Amino acid sequence: MSEHHIHPVPDSFKAHAAIDAERYRAMYQRSVEDPDGFWAEQADAFLTWDKKWDKVCESDLRKGEVAWFKGGKLNVSVNCVDRHLEQRADQVAIIWEGDDPSEDQMITYRELHTEVSRLGNLLRERGVKKGDRVCIYMPMIPEATYAMLACARLGAIHSVVFGGFSPDALKDRILDADCQVLITADEGVRGGKHIPLKNNADKAMNACPGVHTCLVVKRTGADVGWKEGRDIWYEQEVERQSDHCEPESMDAEDPLFILYTSGSTGKPKGVLHTSGGYLLQSAMTHKYVFDHQEGDVYWCTADVGWVTGHSYIVYGPLANGATTLMFEGVPTYPDASRCWQVVDKHMVNTFYTAPTAIRALMGAGDKWVTQTSRQSLKLLGTVGEPINPEAWEWYYRVVGESRCPIMDTWWQTETGAHMLTPLPGATDLKPGSATLPFFGVQPVLLDNEGHEIEGAGSGNLAIKAPWPSQIRTVYGDHQRCIDTYYSAYPGYYFTGDGARRDEDGYYWITGRVDDVLNVSGHRMGTAEVESALVLHPKVSEAAVVGYPHDIKGQGIYAYVTLMGGEEPSDALRKELIDLCVQEIGAIAKPDIIQWAPGLPKTRSGKIMRRILRKIAANELDNLGDTSTLADPAVVDDLIDNRANQ
Numbered sequence: 001m002s003e004h005h006i007h008p009v010p011d012s013f014k015a016h017a018a019i020d021a022e023r024y025r026a027m028y029q030r031s032v033e034d035p036d037g038f039w040a041e042q043a044d045a046f047l048t049w050d051k052k053w054d055k056v057c058e059s060d061l062r063k064g065e066v067a068w069f070k071g072g073k074l075n076v077s078v079n080c081v082d083r084h085l086e087q088r089a090d091q092v093a094i095i096w097e098g099d100d101p102s103e104d105q106m107i108t109y110r111e112l113h114t115e116v117s118r119l120g121n122l123l124r125e126r127g128v129k130k131g132d133r134v135c136i137y138m139p140m141i142p143e144a145t146y147a148m149l150a151c152a153r154l155g156a157i158h159s160v161v162f163g164g165f166s167p168d169a170l171k172d173r174i175l176d177a178d179c180q181v182l183i184t185a186d187e188g189v190r191g192g193k194h195i196p197l198k199n200n201a202d203k204a205m206n207a208c209p210g211v212h213t214c215l216v217v218k219r220t221g222a223d224v225g226w227k228e229g230r231d232i233w234y235e236q237e238v239e240r241q242s243d244h245c246e247p248e249s250m251d252a253e254d255p256l257f258i259l260y261t262s263g264s265t266g267k268p269k270g271v272l273h274t275s276g277g278y279l280l281q282s283a284m285t286h287k288y289v290f291d292h293q294e295g296d297v298y299w300c301t302a303d304v305g306w307v308t309g310h311s312y313i314v315y316g317p318l319a320n321g322a323t324t325l326m327f328e329g330v331p332t333y334p335d336a337s338r339c340w341q342v343v344d345k346h347m348v349n350t351f352y353t354a355p356t357a358i359r360a361l362m363g364a365g366d367k368w369v370t371q372t373s374r375q376s377l378k379l380l381g382t383v384g385e386p387i388n389p390e391a392w393e394w395y396y397r398v399v400g401e402s403r404c405p406i407m408d409t410w411w412q413t414e415t416g417a418h419m420l421t422p423l424p425g426a427t428d429l430k431p432g433s434a435t436l437p438f439f440g441v442q443p444v445l446l447d448n449e450g451h452e453i454e455g456a457g458s459g460n461l462a463i464k465a466p467w468p469s470q471i472r473t474v475y476g477d478h479q480r481c482i483d484t485y486y487s488a489y490p491g492y493y494f495t496g497d498g499a500r501r502d503e504d505g506y507y508w509i510t511g512r513v514d515d516v517l518n519v520s521g522h523r524m525g526t527a528e529v530e531s532a533l534v535l536h537p538k539v540s541e542a543a544v545v546g547y548p549h550d551i552k553g554q555g556i557y558a559y560v561t562l563m564g565g566e567e568p569s570d571a572l573r574k575e576l577i578d579l580c581v582q583e584i585g586a587i588a589k590p591d592i593i594q595w596a597p598g599l600p601k602t603r604s605g606k607i608m609r610r611i612l613r614k615i616a617a618n619e620l621d622n623l624g625d626t627s628t629l630a631d632p633a634v635v636d637d638l639i640d641n642r643a644n645q
């Protein structure tokens with residue numbers, strides 16, 4: 001792939017950021033040479049403990065066993081709320097921006113404390129105690145955050161299920177975690193449409209006799225079904241509760257939450273995170289990766305139903321006493337300018353989103369961006385998929401006016417917090433690269449026999465040593481945890497992703513290992529071919545998979561989405577093939593290009609290549625787990641218009 005620009009650390013960050021290049025190197029070295037000493041210091045600096053730990057880290061990766069700060073006691077909600085009251089009771093903790101641009105709300109730390117305490121008391125009244133599981137199926141409203149923190153206050157384990165999921169998907173997750181309480185709303189509102197959350201929840205609960213209590217927030221006032229005894233109105237019951245709720249002092253290793261993965265590669269896994277290590281790494285990365293400064297307004301566009309929402313809307317920012325923006329709507333409603341209007345309205349300094357949103361906004365055209373000011377922006381972030389260098393440059397140049405560094409953060413539900421990421425005052429940026437490891441993270445590239453690859457090269461991305469926010473188990477199925485992450489390469493945590501390391505030690509995620517292309521014996525990441533395709537000005541998105549090919553073993557099948565207003569043609573097809581040859585080489589020439597008005601994505605916006613692989617191979621009767629697919633109609637359309645081979 002041709003070399004891309006290097007964007008050096010901007011002078012403004014060089015001078016003011018908490019970590020510069022020299023400090024990064026020194027701290028990183030210390031973090032891997034003396035991890036116990038390093039993490040003990042950080043745990044002291046970032047968190048407030050009721051009692052100090054007996055041991056910093058205990059682990060046996062061969063058995064998938066990891067523990068941090070054992071014997072230490074703390075309460076996560078106290079760390080995110082109570083301890084800030086002395087300094088910042090009247091500071092805004094949450095800026096809520098409604099789906100309708102005329103609706104918003106500011107919640108101070110004092111108000112947050114009241115809300116969390118009252119809800120904690122209500123849950124206690126309904127019998128919720130330490131270790132119980134509570135399912136949260138909510139729109140993006142402040143009550144979703146109150147619910148998470150109220151669970152943390154009692155030591156109950158929350159399982160947030162994205163509000164866009166169907167009754168069936170909700171039912172599976174309630175049963176898997178054996179939740180006894182469900183917190184939901186009458187309806188959600190997104191992009192001007194109402195989503196019948198309570199009615200969905202009713203359908204799910206019909207098959208979940210274990211749920212004895214369902215709290216319902218009134219969001220729209222819609223008529224909803226009601227089961228006396230089980231269902232209660234949130235506002236009505238919360239109002240009469242006391243503002244004091246005694247927090248449960250938890251062991252650092254007591255579970256904080258269960259969260260199901262996106263389902264890009266198969267059936268979702270119920271990832272379990274614990275209290276101390278998770279909170280430490282999410283707080284620390286929020287501080288250093290976004291160079292969070294006093295007074296900053298910070299916006300992560302994720303939904304709280306995903307790990308990004310957990311770590312970077314709720315736990316990380318609130319542990320740091322930040323002002324976090326929570327957005328109910330979608331980036332394209334009422335129009336494609338919405339994100340930048342919200343940035344101007346609330347003077348947002350940090351903006352963190354996903355490549356799927358960036359590509360969609362890029363496809364809509366520059367004018368939606370340039371009609372806004374965006375002068376408050378200092379820093380941009382991306383997460384969720386490899387970002388194509390073309391989309392990176394657009395984000396940098398058009399959105400950030402070449403002023404804001406972009407933090408491309410690679411991590412997973414299972415890693416709990418950032419793992420590979422630049423730091424804005426320390427790291428020169430290369431578009432498309434998640435750059436270097438965060439403190440304490442020891443990435444390695446393994447060949448298929450499990451040998452570590454030295455220097456520049458590509459291979460299977462694994463992590464060699466434990467980190468605090470690491471997955472502790474797959475809920476109720478530790479064997480699945482071992483099988484998925486620890487058995488392919490004994491002694492390592494295996495990520496499932498492939499990566500390349502360049503001469504400067506920078507990491508480039510090449511895609512899922514399961515998706516790697518093997519054309520005439522040459523191995524290639526899907527991300528590399530896709531990035532070549534989206535270089536074309538008429539292409540907004542591309543997904544590449546392999547399919548069985550008589551001569552080459554695997555051929556390259558490319559699904560290509562054009563920019564709004566562009567038409568497919570044979571000439572364009574040829575231009576795209578030439579572009580791949582020019583950027584990567586003849587070996588990367590797509591054999592088949594199918595024009596795709598839409599691509600199958602998970603509800604968190606990631607391309608599901610495993611389904612595209614089935615369509616390419618014409619295995620249409622066995623598409624695998626499609627429960628997390630955002631829009632099944634996209635798949636039908638791709639099947640109907642499948643290219644002839």
Ligand code: ATP
Pocket residue numbers: 261262263264265266267268269307382383384385386387408409410411412413414434495496497509511512604606
């Ligand atoms: P499942 O595990 O159920 O298949 P998933 O892997 O999509 O779903 P997540 O935990 O939400 O579930 O996503 C983590 C994955 O997202 C990573 O393994 C990686 O493939 C991809 N990813 C996340 N951030 C980045 C990034 N900055 N660059 C490249 N890929 C990324």
Ligand code: MG
Pocket residue numbers: 261265412496
């Ligand atoms: Mg995964």
